Amino acid sequence: MKRGLIVSSNFLERIADPASQFHRDYLAYRARQISWDELVARLPHVAMLGDSVCMGTYISSPWSTFWRAHTCRGNNWFLDTGSSRPGIRSVSKRLEQITPFVAIEYAGIGAMVDHERGRENFFRRILGTRNFSGQINQLLRAPRFPDLILISIGHNNVDWAWRCPPNELIVPERRLNYQCKEFRENYGRELRRVLRRAGRERHRVAVVVFGLINFELYFKGREAAERLRESNTSLYPHLETTYKYLLSFHPAYRRNLVRLASMVNEELRTMVEQLQRELSGNIQLRYSDALATADLSRAELLHPIDGWHASVEGHNVLAQAAFSDLGASLEFLGIQ
Template sequence: MERIAEPASRFHSDYLAYRQGDITRAELVARLPHIAMIGDSVCMNIYISSPWGTFWRARTPRRNNWFFDLDPAPGIYSVSKALEAITPFVAIECAGVGALVDHEHGRQGLFRRILGTRNFSAQVAELLRARRFPDLILISIGHNNVDWAWRCPPNELERSEERLKRLSKEFRQNYARELRRLLRRARIQQHRVAIVVYGLINFESYFKGRESAERRRESDRTLYPYLETTYKYFVSFHPCYRRNLIRLAAMANQELHAMVEELNHEIVLEQVQLRYSDALATADLSRTELLHPIDGWHASVEGHNALAEAACRDLKPSLEFLGIQ
């Protein structure tokens, strides 16, 4: 409120209308830019420990991550902090622990139901239900979809090529279906809407950091105490399955890029901008310090800073499209 009360603010006239009683506080807030994040655990401040500890963290909002962290204390210089220096805005965080790019009518597994996971379709539905549709939507989801060895028939573990192709195609189909739901809503808005589809993170460099963490743990068992627990939740993190995980992530990113190009030819709208960004897919995540010291899997504070820096680096075209400069 202090920011928009300043005479230099582009929302100062709206603030005066609010002070004079011409509009309500809710109407004033609705006039601010709304920025939403759709994502999975990569976007969240989460790590794996004991079952109860993991459950508690998954169920407790912890909004200090690479997208949203407005804590004035030093820590994560999030996307929200970077944008806050440019404009007042409303942040909407939809990301869910363990979230998948899913089929809207698919049945969610017991473990994800216990964690309260909101998959891609549920996060999209949340934005569609909102009274105010966002101006900017950042999407970074699909990392759990590259667990190719999960529920994999034994014969396909050895001959995996067709499975990887099938999984990448299904990923694109489910992703495109949800993205079209957002685009249909975006096209009827009175304001401009920009959507950024981030490619999956750079798993090849990520696993260099993970392998370093594993070597450190071999030398000192007090380090990364829950590192091996990763394999219970993500089968393809086993060293013997990693190469195909990296391949599937690269295939998924190719599908995302092609999907965005296809949709841009299919839906040409002046008030809607849809972009694919390889900012996370090309970020260097090879330093062990970027991994959480408890599980050596999720991002540490430094990891969130690296992801935030990468994500921000490719936001300029979207912000310019929205008139946020």
């Protein structure tokens, strides 16, 4: 999926105000001293790297899923484009109340934390998915490096039952530990690439690593959706389709998925703490448990088609949780 770049729609009007911190840039633009692209480049840039948890999407028939994978933009907890899905007070909407800015969306359906030399499977190639390493490649090639980078990825990596040897389905400890270790190694390697580039920038860069969502609470919402479908089969028509993509969503495997997600979050927290000691003064790196503590335990917070991805109400819960934990990053960047 190509990156989506959205500039605050009314930013020119806002920076025309003499009280705006970008008013000098506006005057330079009006005097033709800088170009439109240069003017936009002087606004704060916020990038989102992630998987479908960050996207306003859902799973249905193969063709429809393919179409959404290639056309889905905005309308999620991070970025709202003001188009077809009302009611999402996204992070971008909340941030626009503070400052005009540029939002860049790199997240993709099915994206995983990967090894750059690894091959994507057929399903992800068809969807045009860019895994974590591919998203970071795009980020590093961008002409303007972001001021704020939000990362929420790894939910597809905790599908521990996928391709699991039969004996380890029964005794999964070895597999859970292996997947957790592999996840940390791959995530840490890619995150270091971002931090090295950030260290060469002249402006401040804040990076927020979000923990995975709280699957224990999430599965309570999923179970409620399953009960509703049992009583009315017209509800959540693609609820069972989920199992084609995430085997570990089967009830028999959920407990260990919850365990693995908790292990992964602890590894992310520890990794961030270790990397913080290596950073230069222009970089702030934080771990956030905002999404890991967000409560998605009600059926109405899950999408009415697949009972898997977030509904409009669910995206609002995630947006509120994420934005409420951005204060320290915005203060570091001087965005207040």
